[in-house]
Amino acid sequence: MTQVSVQGAPRYLTGDKAGLKEFLDKFDVFLFDCDGVLWSGDHLFPGTVETLELLRKNGKQVVFVTNNSTKSRADYRKKLEGLGIPSTVEEIFSSSYSSSIYISRILKLPENKRKVYVIGETGIEQELQSENVPFIGGTDPAYRRDVTPEDYKKIAAGDESILDPEVGVVLVGLDFHMNYLKIALAYHYIKRGAVFLATNIDSTLPNSGTLFPGAGSMSAPLIMMLNKEPVALGKPSQAMMDAIEGKFQFDRSRACMVGDRANTDIRFGLEGKLGGTLGVLTGVSSKEDFVSGDSKPHVYLDKLSDLLESE
Known part of the structure; x- marks a missing residue:
């Protein structure tokens, strides 16, 4: 661009x-x-x-x-109100909401490829739910674990117990529990034809007067592996x-x-x-x-x- x-x-x-x-x-x-x-x-x-x-x-x-994709619009309104800033949900436009609108209303996914594999937090999940978009991953604790020797074999074989055949989109946002398994699964979904989306590509996140890893740092390993940029849906x-x-x-x-x-x-x-x-x-x-x-x-x-x- x-x-x-x-x-x-x-x-x-x-x-x-x-x-x-x-x-x-x-x-x-x-x-x-x-x-x-x-x-x-x-x-x-x-x-x-x-x-x-x-x-x-x-x-x-x-x-x-x-x-910030970690919060839904409703969460964001709570944060604004908690800080003393009057607001309504309708005044808030987040990258998680933007991504959900894009997936539900703009992407024309085949019937059997409507599921989204999420790397991210509850904000993404809430906005996908509001648009009736099915998803896996996200905050599911089953993905917060080390990779086993068996995982490598199953992923390589395309085993449906670890790679859901209905996944048609990989959506990457800020994830506070990022790990090797999540990156490996995202890579293989995209290699199998899933659309690669990012809520946003901010490399850093400001907090407490300094900087921490941002959502762009979550998609960076995939960009390097795939030699391909995601469609980013934030600023x-x-x-x-x-x-x-x-x-x-x-x-x-x-x-x-x-x-x-x-x-x-x-x-x-x-x-x-x-x-x-x-x-x-x-x-x-x-x-x-x-x-x-x-x-x-x-x-x-x-x-x-x-x-x-x-x-």
């Missing part, structure tokens, strides 16, 4: 009251990344609630767009942008993407031809990334709550 870059350096608007007001007035809809923008792990950034209240008070629509995939636009029916030129990661959030907004992109320095990308990288935001701030200075 071609990287899109905004010509010229992005504007730094922290402390620029007039510039902030002018920027906010251009948009009706704000798409928010969550981790690294509103919070890090379970730490809510100061001023987040007030900033969202300010936008809503001024008639702006707020949509939470997250690549910056435009399949996700199309789905969001279809659901919320907004004018892209009056929408702004807010994120902390240049290569996913900002790129998502640029390639989606949104009217604006806003970078914040509370997550993964540095000032250097925003100013000199391939995916430059239109503007950037030290932190999201700097928007409060527009009042």
